Amino acid sequence: MPTAETDVLIIGASQAGLAAGYYLKQKNVNFRIIGMEKRLGGVWRQRYDSLVLFTPRAYSSLPGLPLTGDPNGYAAKDEIADYLERYAAHFDLPVQLETEVLSLTKEQGKFKVHTRTGEYLANNVIVAAGPFHKPFVPGFREALANDVYQVHTSQYLNPSSLKDGAVLVVGAGNSGAQIAAELAQDREVYLSAGHKMRFLPLQLFGKSIFWWADKLGVMNASVDGKLGRFLSRQGDPIFGYELRALVKQGKIKLKPKTESARGHEFTFQDQSKLTVQNVIWATGFRPDYGWIRIADVLDDKGKPVHHRGVSPVQGLYFLGLPWQYTRGSALIGGVGRDAEYISELCR
Structure with missing residues (x-):
């Protein structure tokens, strides 16, 4: 199988991975994004037909490209899927789909990612596969x-x-x-x-509840602070x-x-x-990071050990986790902040 080398390999081609790609492209970093799906936005397209975001469009965009449509309206799942596809094309992000990762190891200072279609060597890896793996x-x-x-x-x-x-x-x-x-x-x-x-209302005094949360600092309350710790519980x-x-x-x-x-x-x-x-x-999902075969990366429950997405292993990062740093970390409109932070650490 062929081996490709890159400075940064992003595992996951949905919103978190694309946001990371946006910032790395601004820095002219050599990177690639790989994903399992056959088509960008595939994870969204497969969800139930009536799925609609509870965040309005004004708070549902990735960095650099606003979601079109009524900013106070709510996007349906296929609209988000199409947006992700358009986003990758707009910024000409190097995405390779139908690439399932089988294992991630680190040898002699380099990360080795083994997939069904080949191997990758990278100086940095951003795991942007999200938290929702196994139903x-x-x-x-x-x-x-x-x-x-x-x-x-x-x-x-x-x-x-x-x-x-x-x-x-x-x-x-x-x-x-x-x-x-x-x-x-x-x-x-x-x-x-x-x-x-x-229950929380979608609108309060004519404004989205997320507008109020933004103005009151709720969306940016970090998990390190008192308010963030309270909200995360x-x-x-x-x-x-x-x-x-x-x-x-x-x-x-x-x-x-x-x-x-x-x-x-x-x-x-x-x-x-x-x-x-x-x-x-409607019982949620469980994480499945068993393919990461590097010591000290996962805790005894199989969840990533990290602070603000930075793992104990140099060069390995996570992105798109719930409360990775703020309430918005796992939302389309909030993942960009974490992506920018992580991209600055990739060397």
């Missing part, structure tokens, strides 16, 4: 009957894929909330929440009041944490039980 589903799903339709949010597309009858959405983050609201239009919906839900709120309204109207019925399931029946934390024909697992 997580509780182990008790295996005890469900074969005729119960079940799907993780990463594979769910629209209501037409479900069987007739009631549906249980397990997990009450923003994805679970959006999907539950969509399904409640024409079927019986239950939503299982393992925590108390907090709170978990994400649900943006918008649509779900709350549907619950009040009785169109969505809330259940506590799902504890177990067997056959056609689910059991919840309060020991109540429910029989449904469909379940959507």
Whole structure:
């Protein structure tokens, strides 16, 4: 297999990787971006049909190229996918797709990245693959009957894929909330929440809630500071009041944490039980950095050890992680700040 050399190799060709590429190009650094997808924006295109960002377009752009359209409106997933494709073309970023990384090692001061299509040697590596790798589903799903339709949010597309009858959405983050609201239009919906839900409006006094967060310093509050530490422990709120309204109207019925399931029946934390024909697992993802084979890079839970994206291993960086440095670190409109910081460290 061929071996290519570069000063900086960026692993991940979505928003974080492209933002890093933008800043490295400004510095005339020799770099490459590699990604697994067949087409830029592929991760976004594969998400459920009704997915809409909760950040308005004014706060959903990468550095150097604003997202077109109503700045106070909200972009759909395919719009973001097209934007990422346009962004890479606009800045002529060196992106190589359909490149799956099998391992990352460091030998004699150089990083070696082994992929299915060849090897790369680099002085610096930026892991911009994001935090969402393996869909997580509780182990008790295996005890469900074969005729119960079940799907993780990463594979769910629209209501037409479900069987007739009631549906249980397990997990009450923003994805679970959006999907539950969509399904409640024409079927019986239950939503299982393992925590108390907090709601924030999309608009406040005619301005986006993100406009207020920006003006009040919330978006730039660092995880090193008191406010940032407090906010990072709170978990994400649900943006918008649509779900709350549907619950009040009785169109969505809330259940506590799902504890177990067997056959056609689910059991919840309060020991109540429910029989449904469909379940959507809005239970998030787990990181998978097992391909990084360098000591001291990952903690005992398999998560990156870093401060502001800088790992203990010289020349190895992470980008696009939740609360990497601020609330906006994992958002399209906030990743640029971290990308600029990391790019200045690449030598």
